[in-house]
Amino acid sequence: MLYGCCRHHVHRASPADAFYTSKRYGILCSDFDTTAKRTYRMHIIHHGSGQGVTGSCHQLFTHPEHSLLIDCGLFQGSEEAADTSNPHTINFDISTLRALLITHVHADHVGRLPWLLAAGFTGPILCSAPSAEMLPLVLEDSFTLSVSRHTRDRDTFIKQVMQRVKPLTYKTWFELYDTDTHRVRLRLQRAGHILGSCYFEIEITQRPSKQKQIVVFSGDLGASYTPLLPAPRSPWRADVLVLESTYGDRLHQHRQHRRRALQQVVHQALQNKGTVMIPAFSIGRTQELLYELESIIHFEKDRTIRADLPWTALPVIVDSPLASNFTELYKKLNSWWDTEAHATLRQGRNPLAFEQLITVQGHDEHLRMVHHLAQSGRPAIVIAGSGMCTAGRIVNYLKHLLPDPRHAVVFVGYQAQGTPGRIIQTHGPKGDGYVILDDDRIDIRAKVKTLSGYSAHADQAELVRFVTRMRFPPKKIHLVHGELAAKRALKTALQTKLPNTEISM
Known part of the structure; x- marks a missing residue:
């Protein structure tokens, strides 16, 4: 077991106010709930990019008391303007969060980190080694633009974030936590979107049945033949796939x-x-x-x-x-x-x-x-x-x-x-x-x-190939990070290839 558990509640302080008193972040714990013996179902809640393109943020519940957050990004454009309150506020319960997983360091995937810390998150932040190298520059820029221009506030925030960052290597399984009810492992694969980008394979093993389920979060997948970076390769298996659909309705030029x-x-x-x-x-x-x-x-x-x-x-x-x-x-x-x-x-x-x-x-x-x-x-x-x-x-x-x-x-x-x-x-x-x-x-x-x-994003044909080249394609696909027309077109294209897969958006 590599990581402890952060147990806390939603905190409404502004990011700039919250960075000096660690008491506001709650307590870092290493104990786990061992009382839940009943059967339960994994589920996912989308706190951003579920119905749009920006603000990527997805909460995977592996157990009623244990969850992972995949990305925590800023909203942009009309998706930001649609919220008359502060659209960056963390308005969901984070008491079950075990870790934050970062697919890559674009602001629409990491830009809400100041608000997440202000809400009380103290858990580990997991990403690839190149992402860990680039993250401070992104946070410095986004904090200055969105939160505070005061150097002390910014430096304190970045220091607290980087103390929690745990760089992981690609293609290697890491155990996140192991309880009486289930074990959760994580593996990063290269996504080809920007340097350091990855998609996540999350393996959930139930106890005592030892039944396994693999959930894949695509993050942003890069286009094939992108300069500088290798194209993403499909995973071997995904039972549930959360798939981006930015360009699900078009094809790129060669x-x-x-x-x-x-x-x-x-x-x-x-x-x-x-x-x-x-x-x-x-x-x-x-x-x-x-x-x-x-x-x-x-x-x-x-x-x-x-x-x-x-x-x-x-x-x-x-x-x-x-x-x-x-x-x-x-x-x-x-x-x-x-x-x-x-x-x-x-x-x-x-x-x-x-x-x-x-x-x-x-x-x-x-x-x-x-x-x-x-x-x-x-x-x-x-x-x-x-x-x-x-x-x-x-x-x-x-x-x-x-x-x-x-x-x-x-x-x-x-x-x-x-x-x-x-x-x-x-x-x-x-x-x-x-x-x-x-x-x-x-x-x-x-x-x-x-x-x-x-474009930094895969087109429709590349997204379809990412799914169909899996040895064991997913039973369920949920389309995120796309406008409605793009999702509809991608859903149609996927259904043609995978008629027995349940596809939602």
Whole structure:
């Protein structure tokens, strides 16, 4: 038995108030309930992304007195706005929680951690080793944006979180707890979504019958042939599968097509003496885009975009201190890259630190870059956060460049309903749309393109293959992390392949 039990009740303190007194977190216990001898059924409660795309948070009850929390993420876009109270509040009973399991460190999967700790959670936080390395950077950013800008509050919070983090290796079973009524084990498998991402296999063995049940939580599954990371492999068995469905209603472009499409979009915009703006998440998308752009520049090094602009002179600007920090971590953790990326390194190339790459750090430097590109017409590619244009430095670029038809916006990731990114993506191609940014109406005159092939999420075919390639496919599937149309389409596709599987959403 590796981990104890945290027994406490829902606490309504704000995160900033709760980080100094550990008494508010309850007591870390190692004793277990041994009185329940009756038969019971495992069940799952969804506290986020059950009926939407953001705020991933799922509570697995292995026993009435014992549960696990899988992810605890922020709501975004219209899903956040739909709650007139604080949507981040932990409004469910956490007294049975034995551990928090983190599939990966995107904010919509870990961003509610301040509120979870404020509610009294003191249990272990389990994740992969690369996720443990990246988690402090994510928490520093999300805490500053969502809770408090005070350095002492932030540092205290991060210290308390990291004291609870237990990095686990992939492909190895770990015993979580063993009681008179049941035993629970956990195994992590690579999910291919971002560095460190995983899906969880949770094995529940009943006592005294020794009957086993395996519950799989997919987290976010990566697309096949994603740069830098190996594609996820299906588990051997799942009795119950909680499956993401973000792109359950569409198919991505193949890799050779998406790279060609990216090159064509860049080429067209730069022919017009404009700037290509790419809103991208700091973790995952930015690094994979750099990998692809370095590859394009490498193979086009003897060619020109236009007469006065060879590919080798094209500046690629990363204007996000957070993305730059994560890029450094990706470089440090290159032992987790896939075989293709390692081959690139052996050629003497550095796909995350190539000659044309420019990083922008300070705010004043950022503003100078925005005004320079808006006024000069200098060709450039700008990668900046946030990925859904809800905040961050991409907003300033959009405010200055969206009204100018020379420029282009390229979306490479999912845009949630209600976000500025979805509005630009939907209305921009019509030629007469607008978006509200910082309370200002900004006309959309720049070209707007969407390249689905660069999504961090598996498409419908890949999700179906993830299920059907199991040696023993699930008896039950519950679809989460998707809009209704995506869930319906994925359910139909799965039912065609697995007519005897119960599928809910």
